Amino acid sequence: MPGKAILNGTVYTPSEKIEAGVVLISGGQIEAVGRQGEVEIPPNTEIFDAAGMAIAPGFVDVHMHGVLGKDCMGIGLAEVIPALPAYGVTSFMATTLTYPRPEVIEALETISEILSSPPSGAHCLGIHLEGPHLSPKRPGMATADWVYPLSSQDFDVLQKAADGRIRMITFAPEEPGAMQAIPALVANGVVPVIGHSDASYEQVAQAVKLGLNHATHTYNAMRPLQHREPGVVGAVMHFDEIYAELIADGVHVHPAAMDILIRVKGLDKVVLISDSAPFAGLPDGEYEWEHKPIFVLEGRCQLADGTLAGAFATLDMGVRNLVNLLGLPLEKALIPATRSAANSVGAHRKGRLEAGCDADIVLLDADIRPAATFVGGRLVWTRP
Numbered sequence: 001m002p003g004k005a006i007l008n009g010t011v012y013t014p015s016e017k018i019e020a021g022v023v024l025i026s027g028g029q030i031e032a033v034g035r036q037g038e039v040e041i042p043p044n045t046e047i048f049d050a051a052g053m054a055i056a057p058g059f060v061d062v063h064m065h066g067v068l069g070k071d072c073m074g075i076g077l078a079e080v081i082p083a084l085p086a087y088g089v090t091s092f093m094a095t096t097l098t099y100p101r102p103e104v105i106e107a108l109e110t111i112s113e114i115l116s117s118p119p120s121g122a123h124c125l126g127i128h129l130e131g132p133h134l135s136p137k138r139p140g141m142a143t144a145d146w147v148y149p150l151s152s153q154d155f156d157v158l159q160k161a162a163d164g165r166i167r168m169i170t171f172a173p174e175e176p177g178a179m180q181a182i183p184a185l186v187a188n189g190v191v192p193v194i195g196h197s198d199a200s201y202e203q204v205a206q207a208v209k210l211g212l213n214h215a216t217h218t219y220n221a222m223r224p225l226q227h228r229e230p231g232v233v234g235a236v237m238h239f240d241e242i243y244a245e246l247i248a249d250g251v252h253v254h255p256a257a258m259d260i261l262i263r264v265k266g267l268d269k270v271v272l273i274s275d276s277a278p279f280a281g282l283p284d285g286e287y288e289w290e291h292k293p294i295f296v297l298e299g300r301c302q303l304a305d306g307t308l309a310g311a312f313a314t315l316d317m318g319v320r321n322l323v324n325l326l327g328l329p330l331e332k333a334l335i336p337a338t339r340s341a342a343n344s345v346g347a348h349r350k351g352r353l354e355a356g357c358d359a360d361i362v363l364l365d366a367d368i369r370p371a372a373t374f375v376g377g378r379l380v381w382t383r384p
Helices: 077-087 101-115 152-161 178-187 201-210 231-238 255-265 315-324 339-344
Strands: 004-012 017-026 029-035 046-049 054-057 059-064 089-095 123-130 166-171 191-194 243-247 270-273 285-289 292-297 300-302 308-311 361-364 370-375 378-382
Touching: 004 361, 059 123, 059 270, 059 315, 059 339, 077 089, 077 101, 077 370, 077 378, 089 370, 101 123, 101 152, 152 166, 152 178, 166 178, 178 191, 178 201, 191 201, 201 231, 231 255, 243 255, 243 339, 255 270, 270 315, 270 339
Parallel strands: 004 046, 004 054, 059 089, 089 123, 123 166, 166 191, 243 270
Antiparallel strands: 004 017, 017 029, 054 361, 285 292, 292 300, 300 308, 361 370, 370 378
8 A cells, every 4th residue: 555644744753843744654653753955755745735734642541431421431432442542541440439349340341342343533552440459539520439459359350341451540548458469460561550549648758669659640649748658649749650640621730739740740751631521522411421311511510519520622622722821832742741641651663753662743824623543654633
């Protein structure tokens, strides 16, 4: 098959910004990146004109629950996969919720079945298990009666139901026995993630020594920073090993707190996530999720008592907010949504426009809104 070339736009690798750039694609991979005139374009190459647009790595969302009324946790995943490229997302983790254990196992079996023969769209990197191994003191929207501590034995049962597709697990390491499960997770290629946790700073330090290196939606549903007890937030900021997820929807985290996290951790250790609820992209109204009524109102998803229930924003909005709320240049705002996110889960062929990497690419207009999306070199979505 002939290769493809995307021309005339500004290429963000994102470590480099190339005006009048070209991205050459062959066999689903990036063959070359550079300035026009410096990259030889073979005859019969299919040309895509990106004049006036940014040519950026496809977004990597390692923590998202659904979109447009469809939930990742079950049969809705088959409709989430083709929907995500409209938001610039080319790869993601299908993230679960806390349900009674039999329902979790059933959902994992369904997810695994879908991923054995996925539809065209964003590439699902695996499953991010968020719960039921949370702290009952920091459950967020989760039902506290359904949470219980992580153990290696229980995880083995869940991983078997998922046919080995669990790649990340958010849990509270301070819960009885949970800390001891970390080495086995790391040894089996599963990213241990602290979240929904009331751990002390010292407990997080112990978990880091065992291999913990990722934090779910920093600031939210975790013990806050205090000057005499740094808590989970302080530990996430302190330990260089930890990748810190950030919801940049302007609702979950104040812009000043976003800026503080980025200044302390650096862009290469901040991972932009959407944490999008299945109601992202839907009109205001009342819905149901985790057997609870959910109210979508003016950009918020919440329970009746005001507790946030996932995010309404998608990942592209988070990138725009880093530019518009924090004043970051686009080349910097892209890093936590692409390269850092990919690195945090070991997907080193994602999140960058470099020779040999997967040809996952999003074209962004002047308002930083997706106009076209390529996954593995295939054009999977264009804006109507």
